[in-house]
Amino acid sequence: MPEAEGEAVPAKPSKRKLIFIGGAVAAFLLLIGGLWITGILPRMLGERPPPKVTGPVYVKIPEIVANLDVPNGQDSYVKLEATIELADQKSAKIATADMPRIVDVFQTYLRAMRPGELRGASGTYRLREALIDRVEVATAPAVVKDILFQELIVQ
Structure with missing residues (x-):
């Protein structure tokens, strides 16, 4: 058009x-x-990147050999190799820095125990719970999740 x-x-x-x-x-x-x-x-x-999700962190405790409390004067020893399971890297740094205190707490507690208290699954369970409580106090504010035994020998 x-x-x-x-x-x-x-x-x-x-x-x-x-x-x-x-x-x-x-x-x-x-x-x-x-x-x-x-x-x-x-x-x-104003956006923040998502926080990095980290799993538990493990700190090995030096091997501990302690004499046990035996009333009749015989010698009885316990050998313990363990690892502490902690919630995060910050707690691991605290536990590593406080390792001398942790070893002292373990040895002091073990020396007060009798051989019969460490025998069997219930004895191991009670020992684990008692040591967790003591490590939490020694390493506060670190978050202790568990104590893992690699070796526990009572002689």
Whole structure:
């Protein structure tokens, strides 16, 4: 159809203008992506990265040999190799720094025990619970989850 004299024909945008706009959008997206990858944009928006989930941390206790309390004067010893299970790395650092205190607490407690108190599953369970309580006190504010026995020999 022929165009009427008074009608306005929409002008086609020039290719140069389209290239300029496309380049500006691409540069903007690259800038935003770079800020996001470097972590600047999340900090600006107040977003925090998710906390790192860590499992338990284990700290080995040096081998302990202690004489037990025997009323008739005979010699009786206990040999203990154990590992402390702690909640996190911060607790592990505290326990490692307090290791001399932990060893002292273990030896003092073991020297007050009699050989019969350490025998059987119930004796091992009671020993574990008593040592956990003592380690929690010695290493506060560390979070002690468990004590794992590698070796427990009563002679």
